Amino acid sequence: MRFLRRSTPSKVGADSSESAASAPTESEQAAQAEAKRTGGKGRPTPKRRDVERRRRGPAPPPPRTQREAARLAKMNRPSKEERRRLAEERRARMAAGDDRYLLPRDRGPVRAYIRDVVDSRPHIMGLFMPLAILVVLSLLIPVPAVQQYLSLFSLVALTTMIIEGIFLGASVTRKARAKFPDEKIGAFSTGWYAFTRASQLRRLRIPKPRVARGADV
Numbered sequence: 167m168r169f170l171r172r173s174t175p176s177k178v179g180a181d182s183s184e185s186a187a188s189a190p191t192e193s194e195q196a197a198q199a200e201a202k203r204t205g206g207k208g209r210p211t212p213k214r215r216d217v218e219r220r221r222r223g224p225a226p227p228p229p230r231t232q233r234e235a236a237r238l239a240k241m242n243r244p245s246k247e248e249r250r251r252l253a254e255e256r257r258a259r260m261a262a263g264d265d266r267y268l269l270p271r272d273r274g275p276v277r278a279y280i281r282d283v284v285d286s287r288p289h290i291m292g293l294f295m296p297l298a299i300l301v302v303l304s305l306l307i308p309v310p311a312v313q314q315y316l317s318l319f320s321l322v323a324l325t326t327m328i329i330e331g332i333f334l335g336a337s338v339t340r341k342a343r344a345k346f347p348d349e350k351i352g353a354f355s356t357g358w359y360a361f362t363r364a365s366q367l368r369r370l371r372i373p374k375p376r377v378a379r380g381a382d383v
Contacts, residue, residue: 263373271359272373276346279383280356283338284363285375286383291327291334294365331361341383 229235244252259267263278271277297320304316335357342351368375377383 260372261374263376268373276342276349276351277359279345280338280342280360281363281371281373281375282377282381282383283341284334284360285368285371285379286377286381287379289334289364290323290330291361291365292367293323294327295367297323297327327365331357331364334364335360 229238256267265273272281300316301320304313304320307313307316335353338360339351339353339356342349342356363371
């Protein structure tokens with residue numbers, strides 16, 4: 167009878183051993199955690215570069231003839247609308263004075279300052295283009311007296327522009343050297359740049375003027 171009574175604790179021990187056997191081990195817990203992390207796919211998420219490499223596939227062979235090279239360049243060339251949009255964006259950036267889109271002669275703070283000095287006041291040299299048109303018209307008028315007076319006027323105006331350009335170049339060079347003492351500023355290049363800027367009509371200047379006339383620069 168006592169042996170039968172001891173059967174109860176042995177049964178309890180058996181139940182505990184069964185529950186211990188049914189409990190997941192550490193490896194199984196790690197596998198379950200990995201499955202949860204991968205979203206139940208059973209494999210890790212591939213990297214983006216690996217997916218893109220498989221999507222692109224192997225690199226195409228280089229062109230062997232000039233015709234193949236021309237065909238490949240035509241396929242990779244942007245469309246006409248895209249080229250037009252890029253050209254308009256470039257013109258807008260140049261007009262705004264963005265150094266990334268300006269010509270090498272227009273880049274830098276020194277050139278920007280020279281443009282501001284030239285744009286801050288009117289110049290007789292701004293009539294250079296209308297004067298050139300007037301000279302051409304004087305050659306087409308078959309009246310000797312009119313041609314003589316127009317030629318004389320053009321000569322006086324051109325001489326005045328040259329004199330003004332010399333004084334403007336000297337003044338701009340002096341101001342630029344005082345503004346940027348650490349920069350190497352040549353007198354001839356600075357004067358010529360100021361002369362060409364002032365000889366253009368104000369609304370046709372590129373980059374566009376960013377200071378008003380009469381501004382203190």
